[in-house]
Amino acid sequence: MTAEAKQHFSRELLHWYRRGNRDLPWRKSRDPYRIWVSEIMLQQTRVDTVIPYYERFMAKFPSVQALAEAPEPEVLKCWEGLGYYSRARNLQAGARQVMELHQGQVPDDKTAVAALKGVGPYTSGAIMSIAFNRPEPAVDGNVMRVLSRYFALEDDIAKPATRVKIEKLAAELIPEGAAGDFNQALMELGALVCTPKSPSCLPCPVMEHCEARMEGRETELPIKSKAKPPRPEARIGVIIEGSGEHQGKVLVRQRPATGLLAQMWELPHLLVPKELEPLLRFGDEQLTEQAPLGGLLTEAVAGDTGLLIRPQRQLMDADHIFSHIHWKMRVYKADLGAINAEPVGPMAQMAAEAAAVYTAAGKQQAELREPYRWIGPEHMDELAFPNLFLKILRDYWNQDL
DNA sequence: AATTCGGGGCG
DNA sequence: CGCCCAGAATT
Numbered sequence A: 001m002t003a004e005a006k007q008h009f010s011r012e013l014l015h016w017y018r019r020g021n022r023d024l025p026w027r028k029s030r031d032p033y034r035i036w037v038s039e040i041m042l043q044q045t046r047v048d049t050v051i052p053y054y055e056r057f058m059a060k061f062p063s064v065q066a067l068a069e070a071p072e073p074e075v076l077k078c079w080e081g082l083g084y085y086s087r088a089r090n091l092q093a094g095a096r097q098v099m100e101l102h103q104g105q106v107p108d109d110k111t112a113v114a115a116l117k118g119v120g121p122y123t124s125g126a127i128m129s130i131a132f133n134r135p136e137p138a139v140d141g142n143v144m145r146v147l148s149r150y151f152a153l154e155d156d157i158a159k160p161a162t163r164v165k166i167e168k169l170a171a172e173l174i175p176e177g178a179a180g181d182f183n184q185a186l187m188e189l190g191a192l193v194c195t196p197k198s199p200s201c202l203p204c205p206v207m208e209h210c211e212a213r214m215e216g217r218e219t220e221l222p223i224k225s226k227a228k229p230p231r232p233e234a235r236i237g238v239i240i241e242g243s244g245e246h247q248g249k250v251l252v253r254q255r256p257a258t259g260l261l262a263q264m265w266e267l268p269h270l271l272v273p274k275e276l277e278p279l280l281r282f283g284d285e286q287l288t289e290q291a292p293l294g295g296l297l298t299e300a301v302a303g304d305t306g307l308l309i310r311p312q313r314q315l316m317d318a319d320h321i322f323s324h325i326h327w328k329m330r331v332y333k334a335d336l337g338a339i340n341a342e343p344v345g346p347m348a349q350m351a352a353e354a355a356a357v358y359t360a361a362g363k364q365q366a367e368l369r370e371p372y373r374w375i376g377p378e379h380m381d382e383l384a385f386p387n388l389f390l391k392i393l394r395d396y397w398n399q400d401l
Numbered sequence B: 001a002a003t004t005c006g007g008g009g010c011g
Numbered sequence C: 001c002g003c004c005c006a007g008a009a010t011t
Helices: A003-019 A032-041 A047-060 A064-069 A072-079 A086-102 A110-114 A121-132 A141-150 A160-173 A179-192 A274-281 A287-305 A348-360 A387-398
Strands: A231-240 A250-254 A269-271 A309-321 A325-336 A372-375
Touching: A003 A160, A003 A179, A032 A047, A032 A086, A032 A121, A047 A072, A064 A086, A072 A086, A110 A121, A121 A160, A121 A179, A141 A160, A141 A179, A160 A179, A231 A250, A231 A274, A231 A287, A231 A309, A231 A387, A250 A287, A250 A387, A269 A287, A274 A287, A287 A309, A287 A325, A309 A387, A325 A387
Parallel strands: A231 A325
Antiparallel strands: A231 A269, A250 A372, A309 A325
16 A cells, blocks of 8 residues: 555545534534543444433533532433443543542543543544544544455454554554544544445545455455354343332342443343243243243242242243343243232242241341332332333333233 | 443344 | 444453
């Protein structure tokens, strides 16, 4: 690739971007905090998805200080449905770092920015270039795709080493004094023109010297090795209707502080042992046929809360695919049996055993320990749920199931 | 270097 | 239904 081709790329791409670009909320100012928030939200997330979240987040947490001083659950609630929830916690931790170390001002310093929680190589480059116009590369999936095509690079973009190589190339391409616009131009081209499936080469401002297009290989590049498919997990969950003072409410619980969906709220559910998975194939069979599954739920809830539940029927099946796990969840409806009441129905045996467990443990129905809570539809706005359970609960209440 | 972290949109 | 997306932290 000639030096002329590189100059052509930088010049034409920058002009193309400056002739007209998308009117996005985070482009209305160069406030480093606003850029920072947008870049965190945009990690692995599309622009159209981010926009409403961004508007709400900036209205609620308009400054580094506001975010740093907010209760963490409120931040998580504002992130509800956006995914990769550690981003929200890390962003707030970063805001607190900026308050402690930099007097509330995002530092115009590459090393200091890169040291913020949740800020990696891409995001530090994006903040430094867009907010401060510093000549740092910001290499994301768009940039790797665009440059792989323009320079006909054969490297596997799924490998970490490839990003490092492309960062060096991207740094060389930054026009003097135009780092912010140029980096955004690269991503804008990737998002609008040099798209993954069917790139629009004809209107592309740099098509003239694009190696991949010249060789007719624009749809073959970049090279990307395939990810492992998510491992399937059969799960059973339950909507437990309260009684008495908890009438009209259902039982939810909070997940642990680390790991998958950390600190999010959810319905009680559990992994079905491999040897019991065949039971889940009983489409609309009666619960009697699946007594062992109802028994598992009864035992699990009793062990966790001391509550004796009585599974009633199947409500729905819910599929949810994470990048590495595929949940296939069957959701049951249950109500509560009174303490020391005689269990009835198909679940009698399992329920009786479960009752013995919590009676032996001296647990009381009224003493529901954290992290479990009873909630009704009227305070769904208090707790943060992942989309999977948000949808299940909405369906449940809306359709009066 | 590989795995763990959501969720949605699109051909 | 497979693929991809304005990636970072952890191991």
